[in-house]
Amino acid sequence: MENLLIPYQATTHFPCTRALVFAPHPDDEVFGCGGAIMRHIEQGIPVTVIIVSDGAYGLGTEKSTDYILQRQQECTAAAKILGYGTPIFWNYPDRNVGYNERFIQAISAAIRDNGADLVYAPSVFEMHPDHRVIGMAVMEAVRRLGNTVQIALYEVGIPLHPNQLLDISDLAERKAAAMACFVSQNAKQRYDLHIAALNRYRTYTLPAQVTAAEAYIRLAAEELLLDPLKLYQSEHSRQKKLGLVLNDRDMPLVSIIIRSMGRATLSDTLDSVALQTYAKIEVIIVNAKGAGHPPIDDWCGNFPQQMIGEEDHPLHRSRAGNVGLKAANGDYVLFLDDDDWLAPNHIAKLNDALTHHPSYLVAYTGIACIDEAKQITTHTFEQPFHHELLMASNFLPIHAVLFSRAIIECGCMMDETLDYYEDWDFWLQLSLLSDFFFTPGISGYYRMHQSSNVHQQKTFSGAAYARIYEKWRNRWPIERLSKLMNIYWQRHITLPVLEQQLANARTELSNTHMQLSNNQAHLMDTQTKLTRCEAQLTDIQIQFAHNQNQLNLMRTSRSWRITAPLRNINLIIRNLLTRS
Secondary structure, eight states: GGGSSSSSSSSHHHHOSOOEEESSSSSSHHHHHHHHHHHHHTTTEEEEEEEEEOOOOTTHHHHHHHHHHHHHHHHHHHHHHHHHHEEEEEETTTTTTOOOOHHHHHHHHHHHHTTTTEEEEETTTTHHHHHHHHHHHHHHHHHHHHOOOOOEOOSSSOOOOEEEEEOOOHHHHHHHHHHHOOOHHTSSSOHHHHHHHHHTTTTTOTTTTTTOOOEEEEEHHHHHHTTGGGGGSOOOHHOOOOOSSSGGGGSSOEEEEEEEEEOOOOHHHHHHTTOOOOOOEEEEEESOOOTTTOOOSSETTTTTEEEEEEEESOOOOOHHHHHHHHHHOOHHHHOTTTTTTEOHHHHHHHHHHSSTTTSSSEEEEEEEETTTTEEEEEEEEEEOOOOHHHOOOOOOOGGGEEEEEHHHHTTTTOOOTTSSSSSHHHHHHTTOOOOEEEEEEEEEEEOTTOOOOOTTTTTSSHHHHHHHHHHHTTOHHHHHHHHHHOOOOOHHHHHHHHHHHHHHHHEEEEEEHHHHHHHHHHHHHHHHHHHHHHHHHHHHHHHHHHHHHHHHHHTTTTTHHHHHHHHHHHHHHHHHHHOO
């Protein structure tokens, strides 16, 4: 989770077409983003630097002129080392830069005239008032401009909470040379050494080969447009939105509603809730049985639980669901039937999905089906979300889904006129308010038995389906109906083609198998012949060795040596007769 607070990777450049840097004083452009400037120049990207103030705070009129000139000369010398050209000096009085409309409009005009799509500014968390004011003014100007403009806030006096780190390992030496140009400032305080140490420290979370890095907060204008106060929220609020809570009080409360008929399986269901790794849960058991429901404890593991509902008569499924919804106090709500159960990470996984995808009000995950002996079957519910699929049938077991309390506040409740598919109807209501975020993986279990015939239904017909279709046929958005019809039409047209392709493929596979069988038979025959030839060759080699041995014996015998002259005479006579 540490990477939610600070990056664990560094980039080597920030993409843009033109960059514009606003520096409060002569030196901040080098201290804060000198590495980024050099990176842009390496890639041929033009960089313009505007030095806003004269940097002469506290000096008299006579001294200030020479001092301002000295600082400008130092800045110009550093610019040559960085390679971007000549800085522009606006010469606002040091510590007299104001956050006002006139200043913001001047910044906006500079951005437009420059054509910059990446603007650098000091962090709004800096200690120096000029730094903070300029950072705030540039942010407001970028927010108004919108389009594709981005802002990169850099650090000088106070480290910020970066969302991007820029690797400047190969540029650190040049940056040090540029910082050394500011003799007037380094004589007061070794700012150059401080910044070098800060750049080194920024490699804390990076690979060992990265020896220097600059830290930035990069934001698009659209982000500022949606939330102008995005950067000004408290650190506590920021970490809470990231899901980095300090204690249970910071976590969203999750209400688990169990519509109970008092079955023996309820104990397994509650045990699975007690084992949840998510730390802030309330358990609401709705007594749907009426008289005779067994009592419950006040606690389900570490979680408080209560039983509500009529005690003198049973509650219908939809009515029991609404009773639970009205009693739920949680920021998020999940239904769980009294014969199903959850893996220990189920709530934590779904809460994490909604925390990190705040545009969604609903999240769901995979559910496996088990038989009455608690053995996992081959059937699972783990399909990615499509509105058209939900319109066709319910593919979401009730405990697969975690939804925001905002759904209830919008008036979504279970339809108490429905005998079946009240959960499907409820999901259809939710789908008009939000897409469903799907997080893969099985973390819940659905028990299949005689009374769970809803999900066992094989056809999309019958009275229960007709009730749903009749209710929703005039409520579904026309574009979803059109898409659903198009899917049916495409499948109707392409299915025969696919079936023919499958038949052809099967025929080709059969022919291939037959050919392979023939080839194997031919190979076996060839191998038999080869074995026979090898045996014959072995016999010949044995006979040859035997004959060679006999010949050697004969040549080494006494009679062979005695008759050798006669054989030579016969050979000479034959040669003479041949020539004549």
